[in-house]
Amino acid sequence: MxxxxxxxxxxxxxxxxxxxxxxxxxxxxxxxxxxxxxxxxxxxxxxxxxxxxxxxxxxxxxxxxxxxxxxxxxxxxxxxxxxxxxxxxxxxxxxxxxxxxxxxxxxxxxxxxxxxxxxxxxxxxxxxxxxxxxxxxxxxxxxxxxxxxxxxxxxxxxxxxxxxxxxxxxxxxxxxxxxxxxQGPAPATGQADVAKHVKEAWESKDVAALVGLLNPAAVMTADGGGLVGTVLRPVAGGARIAQYMVAIADKAPGLELLERSVNGVPGLVARRAGVVMTVASFDVSDGRVTRIWAVRNPEKLRPWGSEG
Incomplete structure (x- = not known):
């Protein structure tokens, strides 16, 4: 000490x-x-x-x-x-x-x-x-x-x-x-590239591309704290996660995705009208996303504020 x-x-x-x-x-x-x-x-x-x-x-x-x-x-x-x-x-x-x-x-x-x-x-x-x-x-x-x-x-x-x-x-x-x-394998050195590709596929609502980037056994966990709408239980399976991500994009026109560091690791930030709505971090193995943690609880996003 x-x-x-x-x-x-x-x-x-x-x-x-x-x-x-x-x-x-x-x-x-x-x-x-x-x-x-x-x-x-x-x-x-x-x-x-x-x-x-x-x-x-x-x-x-x-x-x-x-x-x-x-x-x-x-x-x-x-x-x-x-x-x-x-x-x-x-x-x-x-x-x-x-x-x-x-x-x-x-x-x-x-x-x-x-x-x-x-x-x-x-x-x-x-x-x-x-x-x-x-x-x-x-x-x-x-x-x-x-x-x-x-x-x-x-x-x-x-x-x-x-x-x-x-x-x-x-x-x-x-x-x-x-x-x-x-813990699985050590974090992939190409995690920034994976995050970038997920961003591009999500923006274009390309389900097939997203499925290709996700491990078939991938799991997505979202935290809304009951303050915003989100899934209450983890979504399991690359195909289901891809479909869910595209459904979110369909329901939120004007959603903008940004590549950002999340807890020191490449991740994505979704904002709308300049306000950060979601911060997503990933666990990557062998070039594919195995876990997604999406924080949507606005009380936990105060440090992110709004970006210009």
Whole structure:
């Protein structure tokens, strides 16, 4: 975690931990908004300490990470109940490339940058990876993300989970097995080309071309959150997905497709009248799309805003 600091850490040093905390919290929660709330909660607890108590903490970064991890653990536990009431499938919030992040709202009240602008886009935030994390128990997810992604020692993870180091090792190992089972081949280097071809076939409403780009066993999952119309259950089969995509295009005249980075991986954004309606990310194997994750819930698309 953060290196040990001198007694009485300065405000700048403490504030400088925010980027790391946001990165940890987003991977734990799959939500920019919830990640920001968790980090703000950790800072609120830090600033709620007396000056003498703060001075006793040699590593504010480690302290903040522990508190953030515990907040995320609690949120993950309650999220399961909330998602049972969620309308349709729940998907993580998609992240735009930082150059495409909507800054219309400006900086947050603390004067810091937009939270998603601080998230490092790598394989640990790809939609495929985040979806696998969703299948883990809260404790598994915390142990795995903190150790395997951020390389925190199990002794410190034990403080977050309130378990022994040995128990945390077992949790991370169990999570690792879930990842190895769920993950297929490494991401295709030609994913940008595949996304481009899907865009062209979708725009031209070419069902045959779409079928050729989709694995016959492909699955599409859409998240509308009950706020917009979409399929409530995954659509299975390349032919069915192709027909569904063309039906969407028929029902939405003026829909514009844009090639965009989604969670650091080439994907597509559908907008209408300048407003982003859908963000789609893909999993590609052997030049064909095996999974499509389409986020349509407008509450999850706020970072994407509207593009000029």
């Amino acid at each position: 953060a290196s040990a600091s001198t007694v009485g850490a300065g405000t700048d040093e403490v504030a400088g931990e925010r980027r790391q905390l946001i990165n940890v919290a987003y991977r734990l929660l799959g939500s920019v908004t919830e990640a920001e709330d968790a980090v703000q909660g950790a800072y609120a607890r830090w600033y709620g300490l007396t000056r003498s108590r703060q001075a006793e903490i040699l590593s504010p970064g480690a302290w903040l990470t522990t508190v953030t991890g515990r907040i995320c653990l609690d949120l993950l536990g309650s999220a399961r109940a909330r998602r049972e009431r969620y309308v349709g499938a729940w998907l993580p919030e998609p992240l735009p490339d930082r150059t495409e992040w909507n800054r219309a709202g400006g900086a947050d009240p603390t004067g810091t940058a937009d939270p998603a602008d601080q998230i490092v886009l790598d394989e640990s935030v790809s939609m495929a990876f985040l979806v696998v994390l969703e299948a883990m128990t809260p404790a598994e997810r915390v142990a795995f993300v903190l150790h395997d992604v951020f390389r925190y020692p199990f002794a410190e993870i034990a403080d977050v989970l309130g378990r022994t180091s040995a128990a945390c090792k077992q949790l991370a190992a169990s999570a690792r097995r879930r990842v190895s089972v769920a």
